[in-house]
């Protein structure tokens with residue numbers, strides 16, 4: 074297995090080609106619609122990805138708001154490149170030992186999903202030939218680019234996709250690694266290290282979705298697959314591992330198909346609508362079809378090769394269904410999963426008869442109200458089945474929350490860049506580089522050893538603080554006098570394990586001041602530090618203040634006086650024991666007090682109160 078990453082990080086510098094802020098907004102002030110057509114370039118070729126997208130004849134609707142101007146609407150030429158964003162990209166180049174180019178030339182890269190109003194994304198190569206050292210291994214960084222983010226998709230129907238323009242134009246630094254990653258785990262580690270390096274510049278946006286990874290994976294005998302837009306770094310490992318599994322399953326299927334001389338489908342699909350007239354349930358029933366046509370396609374030699382082998386969910390059937398979905402169908406049915414879905418053995422037998430299938434042949438069924446679209450779907454299914462005899466087709470795939478991926482579109486052609494004629498090339502001067510080199514931020518490796526040294530943290534914990542992006546918060550709290558081990562535990566363990574309320578769309582990111590208040594309250598003994606996760610959960614669930622969170626977590630209301638009263642009562646009840654055992658009475662009494670206090674005060678505060686009471690009682694005796 075070989076894998077490489079492309080890390081895309083949003084910058085907080087303001088947009089790349091206009092003066093709008095790098096901020097999202099839910100305020101919609103208006104909207105407009107556009108369409109995209111595929112046209113041939115100077116080499117007379119039409120990009121296959123562009124041709125497929127155009128064949129869907131979609132309308133793209135763009136919502137405008139306070140974070141955009143005429144530039145995002147493509148009604149005004151781009152302004153000169155944002156100098157802060159370029160400085161940040163150059164700083165990263167220096168940190169990665171890369172060679173900045175003498176001159177930055179902005180290019181247009183064709184984008185076929187409507188996510189840019191212009192139909193292209195502006196991108197500029199900033200530096201080449203860098204490297205990253207991690208755990209004794211060297212990863213090449215062939216390119217560092219600066220580009221504009223795309224518009225944000227807000228909804229989608231089979232005929233229209235709605236985008237919001239607030240995200241369009243936010244600067245992205247793109248760092249590509251070479252294909253030197255050989256395990257899923259390594260992919261996550263490299264991504265985290267690059268994330269830490271990006272944060273070191275202090276010019277990046279924070280939160281879910283502000284860093285996105287494209288993961289390129291291939292295995293021996295397979296093909297390069299691009300998994301696009303992974304937002305959760307810790308899932309990279311899963312995506313890589315499942316992609317390896319997918320390619321292995323499909324390569325094994327190919328061997329079976331070749332051994333039994335399976336052939337690409339050659340017969341055109343046939344209309345089998347009338348065979349299902351009395352089907353009462355499932356996707357082919359009259360109720361579900363609403364007058365739609367049912368088409369069947371024979372797959373010669375594919376019987377039992379469309380379903381998942383034991384121990385995996387990957388299967389050729391899903392790849393075929395993805396093709397049907399790519400033209401707007403909801404999916405397909407294939408013979409390995411039938412009878413089922415409302416179909417009886419008799420229906421299967423009728424389809425096999427109508428297609429005149431041999432026992433080793435398989436078939437697929439699709440239904441749609443638009444016959445032309447159903448035919449297009451089967452054309453693509455047939456092409457994908459033919460490709461299964463060759464091996465793994467090169468694809469762009471979408472990450473799913475399960476850790477698996479879904480077909481998105483063909484890998485784009487290589488000839489899709491041309492110069493942006495509205496922006497003159499920018500010379501990168503020696504003065505500029507010298508100024509940036511003199512003010513380089515602390516590298517993650519240096520930051521890790523400094524945190525370990527200055528605050529006495531185990532190196533593993535220091536690594537988690539830096540890798541998780543908590544270093545700055547940690548230092549702020551530690552410098553305010555909060556105990557370093559407690560802060561480190563809060564940030565690396567308690568905070569990441571907070572359970573978000575169901576339906577939460579954004580992560581839980583309490584302010585430094587709130588965390589400070591929380592830690593102070595625990596230190597002063599208002600509640601036990603074991604109660605911190607419960608308080609954080611209450612805050613994540615919407616408690617508006619620390620007091621409200623304490624009340625919600627059932628941790629409020631035990632004052633020093635109340636604690637003293639409990640201690641006194643326990644001591645009073647056990648006078649005989651104290652006289653008999655002396656200091657040794659402490660342990661059993663501590664147990665009694667703890668049972669009553671139930672974590673509402675810190676154990677150390679309770680122990681101190683009990684010791685004082687014991688000294689008092691024994692002194693009096």
Ligand SMILES: [Zn+2]
Nearest residue numbers: 091093141142
């Ligand atoms: Zn703007």
